[in-house]
Amino acid sequence: MIRSLRWKGAAFTVPFQLGFVFLYLLPIGYAVHQSLYRSQSSGLGLGGSTEEFAGLGNYRQGLTDPAFMGSVLRVVLFACVQIPVMLLVSLVLALLLDTLRSRTAGRFRILLLVPYMIPGVVAAIVWLNLYSPDVGPLTPLGEIFGFSWNFFAPSMVWPSIGNLLTWHGIGYNMVIIYSALQGVPRDLFEAARLDGASEWRIARSIKIPFVRGALVLTGMLSIIQMLQIFNEPALFRNVTPQTVSDSFTPIMIIYNQAFNAGNYHYAAALSVLLALILGVASYLFYRFTSKEAD
Numbered sequence: 001m002i003r004s005l006r007w008k009g010a011a012f013t014v015p016f017q018l019g020f021v022f023l024y025l026l027p028i029g030y031a032v033h034q035s036l037y038r039s040q041s042s043g044l045g046l047g048g049s050t051e052e053f054a055g056l057g058n059y060r061q062g063l064t065d066p067a068f069m070g071s072v073l074r075v076v077l078f079a080c081v082q083i084p085v086m087l088l089v090s091l092v093l094a095l096l097l098d099t100l101r102s103r104t105a106g107r108f109r110i111l112l113l114v115p116y117m118i119p120g121v122v123a124a125i126v127w128l129n130l131y132s133p134d135v136g137p138l139t140p141l142g143e144i145f146g147f148s149w150n151f152f153a154p155s156m157v158w159p160s161i162g163n164l165l166t167w168h169g170i171g172y173n174m175v176i177i178y179s180a181l182q183g184v185p186r187d188l189f190e191a192a193r194l195d196g197a198s199e200w201r202i203a204r205s206i207k208i209p210f211v212r213g214a215l216v217l218t219g220m221l222s223i224i225q226m227l228q229i230f231n232e233p234a235l236f237r238n239v240t241p242q243t244v245s246d247s248f249t250p251i252m253i254i255y256n257q258a259f260n261a262g263n264y265h266y267a268a269a270l271s272v273l274l275a276l277i278l279g280v281a282s283y284l285f286y287r288f289t290s291k292e293a294d
Contacts, residue, residue, distance in 0.1 A: 028275075035059070035269035051265075058269030067247040068270060072227075072277060075249055079226040082162040087218060089166065090173035094211070095203050097174070098181045109178065113171040120168065124235045127164045132239075152240040161232050169225075173218040180214035181207060216289045220282050227278050230255070250274050 038054035062068055093112060097105045115123065131151035133139040142149050151160040184207060192202050230251040237244040237252075246260075247253045250270070258267035 031268045031271055034265050035272050037265050039263070039265060054265070058266050059273060061266065062270050062273050068250060068253050068273075071247055071250045071253055072274075075227055075229060076281075078158055078162065079223060082165060083219060083222045083226060085162070086166045086169055086222065087173060087215060090170045090218070091177055091208070091211070091215065093170065093174045094177035094181055095207060097178050098207065099199070105178075109175065112174055115168050116171040118168070120231045121235070123168050124164060124232045127160075127167075128235060128239055131160055152236070152243060154243050157236060157240070157243050161229075161236065164232055165226075165229075169222070173222070176218050177211050177214045180211040184210045212289075216286065219289065220285055223281055223285055224278055227274065227281065 035058050036054060036056075037051045038057060039049045040052050097108055100108065118126075130136045130138055133150065138151070139149070150156060188206050189202055192206060197205070228251055229249050233244050233248045233252060234255075237246070237248065246256050251274075254267050254270045254274070257263045257270065
């Protein structure tokens with residue numbers, strides 16, 4: 001009877017297992033297989049092309065490709081600034097919500113979550129219009145206060161994208177952190193207040209240590225998302241192609257290699273390399289932050 005119940009319980013995971021195999025494992029295996037080959041054109045390139053086994057040649061080319069490695073470094077440096085800022089804003093909003101009554105906090109929580117509900121492409125288009133010096137209100141507003149800024153200038157592209165990503169992601173991260181705050185025993189707050197602790201001291205010594213696990217989770221998810229950034233730079237490139245090149249981010253390079261250059265094998269190798277970089281970055285982040293949490 002126990003064995004029968006175990007099989008029945010395992011049967012509920014069959015849809016997930018099938019989806020995981022067909023939507024994740026098989027595409028990954030196919031990408032790895034494609035990355036081991038290379039298309040070779042015959043003659044002067046006028047004839048047909050044949051596929052030949054290249055081994056790790058595509059990977060060596062990717063690791064020595066200055067455009068790809070430069071894009072990875074560019075995104076990593078951007079993530080080192082944008083992710084802490086976004087998580088800090090999300091943490092502050094979650095702490096402020098935790099001081100409100102549950103009904104009031106619920107209303108503000110829904111309001112702050114609205115930007116995350118907007119699709120990323122739509123959000124990028126909205127902010128592109130806000131940044132536009134022709135139709136956007138930000139440029140005239142800056143002129144009123146004596147600021148002359150161009151959100152599409154080379155020095156302002158990353159801050160403009162970072163502002164967009166922060167606006168779009170703080171609601172989601174705030175909800176995760178706020179949910180973790182709801183698990184903190186309220187008796188600790190009352191005891192701290194009786195001992196004369198201020199609200200800032202309670203937040204710093206009790207609340208923030210309790211939500212460190214949620215901060216680690218949101219940080220890891222942000223790292224994975226940031227290294228795969230594509231929609232925002234691609235839309236910015238339509239507006240300012242002289243600033244945002246087609247090799248601005250790793251995903252943009254992979255997209256161009258696969259669909260513009262037709263080099264599917266090299267694009268597959270770059271995809272596998274990016275997945276490995278994501279795995280290593282997530283592991284290192286979790287390893288160091290989990291030690292601090294312990």
